[in-house]
Amino acid sequence: MQTIDDLDVAGKRVFVRADLNVPLSGTDITDDGRIRAVAPTIAKLVAAGAKVIVASHLGRPKGAPDPQFSLAPVAVRLGAILGQDVAFATDTVGDSAAAVVAGLADGQVALLENLRFNAGETSKDDAERGAFADQLAALADVYVGDGFGAVHRRHASVYDLPARLPHAVGLLIATEVGVLKRLTEQVDRPYVVVLGGSKVSDKLGVIDNLLGKADRILIGGGMAFTFLKAQGHDVGSSLLQQDQIPVVLEYLERAKQNGVEFVLPVDVAVSASFPDLKAKTPVADFEVVAADAMPAGKMGLDLGPATGKLFAEKLADASTVFWNGPMGVFEHPDFAEGTRAVAAALADGDAFSVVGGGDSAAAVRILGFDEKKFGHISTGGGASLEYLEGKTLPGLAALEN
Ligand code: 3PG
Ligand code: MG
Numbered sequence: 001m002q003t004i005d006d007l008d009v010a011g012k013r014v015f016v017r018a019d020l021n022v023p024l025s026g027t028d029i030t031d032d033g034r035i036r037a038v039a040p041t042i043a044k045l046v047a048a049g050a051k052v053i054v055a056s057h058l059g060r061p062k063g064a065p066d067p068q069f070s071l072a073p074v075a076v077r078l079g080a081i082l083g084q085d086v087a088f089a090t091d092t093v094g095d096s097a098a099a100v101v102a103g104l105a106d107g108q109v110a111l112l113e114n115l116r117f118n119a120g121e122t123s124k125d126d127a128e129r130g131a132f133a134d135q136l137a138a139l140a141d142v143y144v145g146d147g148f149g150a151v152h153r154r155h156a157s158v159y160d161l162p163a164r165l166p167h168a169v170g171l172l173i174a175t176e177v178g179v180l181k182r183l184t185e186q187v188d189r190p191y192v193v194v195l196g197g198s199k200v201s202d203k204l205g206v207i208d209n210l211l212g213k214a215d216r217i218l219i220g221g222g223m224a225f226t227f228l229k230a231q232g233h234d235v236g237s238s239l240l241q242q243d244q245i246p247v248v249l250e251y252l253e254r255a256k257q258n259g260v261e262f263v264l265p266v267d268v269a270v271s272a273s274f275p276d277l278k279a280k281t282p283v284a285d286f287e288v289v290a291a292d293a294m295p296a297g298k299m300g301l302d303l304g305p306a307t308g309k310l311f312a313e314k315l316a317d318a319s320t321v322f323w324n325g326p327m328g329v330f331e332h333p334d335f336a337e338g339t340r341a342v343a344a345a346l347a348d349g350d351a352f353s354v355v356g357g358g359d360s361a362a363a364v365r366i367l368g369f370d371e372k373k374f375g376h377i378s379t380g381g382g383a384s385l386e387y388l389e390g391k392t393l394p395g396l397a398a399l400e401n
Helices: 033-047 072-082 095-102 126-137 156-160 171-185 204-210 224-230 242-258 305-316 337-348 358-366 382-388 394-400
Strands: 013-017 051-055 086-088 109-111 142-145 167-169 191-195 216-219 261-263 267-271 287-290 299-303 320-324 352-356
Touching: 013 033, 033 051, 033 072, 033 171, 033 358, 072 086, 072 109, 126 156, 142 394, 156 394, 167 394, 171 320, 171 352, 171 382, 171 394, 191 204, 191 305, 204 242, 204 382, 216 305, 224 242, 242 261, 261 305, 267 305, 299 305, 299 337, 305 337, 320 337, 320 382, 337 358, 352 358, 352 382
Parallel strands: 013 051, 013 142, 051 109, 086 109, 142 167, 191 216, 191 320, 216 261, 320 352
Antiparallel strands: 267 287, 267 299
């Protein structure tokens, strides 16, 4: 892969595909980790005298403009982080983009409006994606791929555009891939993996792969209830993927054969309804119950304190930890303890810890942990999981060619 240093960018229009898909509350950016993560690449191009055109998706708009997914607030924050104005184009490949790009002097930066306001970006049809990539290519002379969080997407700006321009890998992707290599090629043991988040189905591929690599797998978050159910426990009204139970049982069996230790919650915090994440009002019927005695009509929303302690113990002797997915509904203070317990165990421990996934990475920062206490906080959730699954990531393959 070529790096930025291999390219002559002075005076050139350089298209930087970033992942600026940050969590928003209205137009407030609640975690700017992804913006800060790509800033060094942009600053380096600025210093080299490039005209920098930054592009990203935000959320999942349906191929047409949708104001709630505008990148306008991100342009302002990116400017503040870079310490220079960032011009904002109100479209991606239209008149505004053309005018904004034409107006860039060497060392100036522009951000285009959400790539996914255009149906061609995510189209499954090669010709439709290609046509959109052609329009993007017309804006620039050089391509830098640095949107690590989106490299698992076969999208026009990720996959088709680099084939149309001289291209290089940005600083962020280079760092992310270096860390993931360390987890796959030369991992220090014990290697402990913590998985959470809502859906088991999102994690099946990675579990399948890790059953041959990890020493211990801790399961929390909404996905834990499918495991608990598979072990014959009632899970009340908790999230449950009934159709995944056979696969989960097969994994538990294979773990036994491979000597991989699976650790499931022993207690959970429950409520009859999903908490109000906006008002964050205390949950009146909050209760901690044993994982094998969950009451009907209540849903598990976090690990209980005994599980937090158990998980911390299971992390204490680790040399390497990969963590993806929150342990509970950490956005509500009553259900943040499980996520906090795992984050604290990693922050205080000596293991090389990799936190992957937009949600868990944001959780670490939102709960007030010092990022420097972790080995690496990845900007990619799905991307890091698919890398660990051993899949070919379209956005990385495109940069290699
Ligand atoms: C993410 O947040 O997971 C990445 O930005 C990719 O977004 P997507 O899952 O909507 O493709
Ligand atoms: Mg995602």
